Amino acid sequence: MRDSTVTAVVAVGLLVVLAGCGGLGGDTAGGLSGAPSPSIESVDAPESLGHDERATVEASVRWEGLASDGGGGESGGSASSNATLDPVRVAVRAGDATLLSENRSVPANGTMTVTATVDAAALDPGERELAVSVGEATASRTVVVKEARAATFAVSEVEAPESVGYGDDLAVTATVTNVGDLAGNQTVRIRYGSGTSANVTDARTVALDGGAEAEASVTFADVRLDGGDYPVVVTTANRTRERAVSVVHPSPYGKTTLGLYVDDAAVDRNVSDVVVAATGYWERSDERYLGYPVEYDRVDDEERADVVLRFDRVERCGVEETNETRYFGCADLLVDEPRTPMTATVDPRISDAEMNATIIHELGHVQGLEHGAEPAGLMNATSTLATHRALKVHLRADEGAVTGPVEDEVAAALDYFAGRDDIAGNDRFAWEFVDGAREAHVQITYDERGDVCFADGGGSCTVEGEYYGQEDVRLEALDEEVVAWHVGASLAPVLLEEVPPELTGDAERREREAWPG
Structure with missing residues (x-):
């Protein structure tokens, strides 16, 4: 009996001690099997982060069995705690990096929000x-940390007008954006045109931080391209962007260079140099007389030609004609828009000098000039000795060489006309000697005997020269002292608006010898 009583007292004492240590009670967290435990209901975070982005990780925690209306449980808040439960260890990790580690009291309402900031810059990509x-x-989720993108320069915008006039300046501004994450510098090139017509600016270096942008501007001065659309191309090491800008060309042909096909099968000599000289005249004088630029490029295929120059006899040319009308050439007149091709025809029998003037005249028509337009001498409807600048003269002797005194007399007569201001159809007169009839507009033949003009010899007259339409002023059996007068009397009706009395047949011998004074 004594032993049993002692044992019972010890057991009761042990229970009291254990109760005082908090080991009993169904609402405690001291380790009994009935204590509430936390569960993590959700973890919210972005699916991915840029290499230098920051984001918030947020987890919702709940203790089952605790009241849910006892106030908030935000991290760091002032909500009341459950005094019957021990604090819990709260931790947030990103890979091997610890974002949060601390002890927290269990909220009285049984809910807690855990937040932490994740900095992608502190993490390796992946x-x-x-x-x-x-x-x-515990609970987790995966986030992808993106690798820092290298500097990548994109052309986000190209500013330029829709069109530019021929000869005007073209201003272009390109906006370049570094769509990468890292800073860098690249060469930016801006080009206008394509192929052989491309204008390339000097390259410029642009430095940009990640995500930054800058403008690159250039002015293409004096744009001289054929009419049409051309690309403005902006290029970096990574990207290319372009937009079209039209060139408005002043030529009715819409371009500067015209393809020229030459059909010279009917010519008995090589006239390539004559053609080059004639087209060269317009290439030098285009802006002055046409108001637009022109260049000629000889092509071998008539179907590719803008203009066809054909050598053939011209019987009529759409104008009123008489029995005495002789045509050196004829051409299509450009009105509004050119036909394809435009055609000019030139008689192959005329001299090279006359051929040069005729080609210039007929090309003037296919370029839109009518008779009487400037240059007036070349665009005159009728070719005369007065319309040529300069008049090319071939002086020859019927036998042997021309003597010095005869040449001086002829030169004095021509200089007389060069000094007058009443030249018919022209504002001035110039002349030069040439070596042969082929290079001449007119011939002057000195014949010490001669019977072409008069059967009994002596005097002067004008006859057909060596080439079609060429005149030959013959001086037959004349004293050297009157050679100048006979040249003047022969040319005055053609060169002057009115023949002066001293150059008519009424002039006496003494007047003839003294002329031109």
Whole structure:
């Protein structure tokens, strides 16, 4: 009996001690099997982060069995705690990096929000686990940390007008954006045109931080391209962007260079140099007389030609004609828009000098000039000795060489006309000697005997020269002292608006010898 009583007292005392240590009670967290435990209901975080982005990780935690209306449980808040439960260890990790580690009291309402900031700059690129632990409860999710993108220069915008006039300046501004994450510098090139017509600016270096942008501007001075659309191309090491800008060309042909096909099968000599000289005249004088630029490029295929120059006899040319009308050439007149091709025809029998003037005249028509337009001498409807600048003269002797005194007399007569201001159809007169009839507009033949003009010899007259339409002023059996007068009397009706009395047949011998004074 004594032993039993002692044992019972010891057991009761042990229970009291244990109760005082908090080891009893169904609402405690001291380790009894009925204590509430946390569960992590959700972990919210972005699916991915840029290499230098920051984001918030947020986890929702709940203790089952605790009241849910006892106030908020935000991290760091002032909500009341459950005094019957021990604090819990709260931790948030991103890979091997610890974002949060602390002890927290269990909220009285049984809910807690855990937040932490994740900095991608502190993490290696790739998939990283975001782990949240509250007491024994754990939860995680994966976030992808993106690798820093290298500097990549994109052309986000190209500013330029829709069109530019021929000869005007073209201003272009390009906006370049670094769509990468890292800073860098690249060469930016801006080009206008394509192929052989491309205008390339000097390259310029642009430095940009990640995400930054800058403008690159250039002015293409004096744009001289054929009419049409051309690309403005902006290029970096990574990207290219372009937009079209039209050139408005002043030529009715819409371009500067015209393809010229030459059909010279009917010519008995090589006239390539004559053609080059004639087209060269317009290439030098285009802006002055046409108001637009022109260049000629000889082509071998008539179907590719803008203009066809054909050598053939011209019987009529759409104008009123008489029995005495002789045509050196004829051409299509450009009105509004050119036909394809425009055609000019030139008689192959005329001298090279006359051929040069005729080609210039007929090309003037295919370029839009009518008779009487400037240059007036070349665009005159009728070719005369007065319309040529300069008049090319071939002086020859019927036998032997021309003597010095005869040449001086002829030169004096021509200089007389060069000094007058009443030249018919022209504002001035110039002349030069040439070596042969082929290079001449007119011939002057000195014949010491001669019977072409008069059967009994002596005097002067004008006859057909060596080439079609060429005149030959013959001086037959004349004293050297009157050679100048006979040249003047022969040319005055053609060169002057009115023949002066001293150059008519009424002039006496003494007057003839003294002329031109």
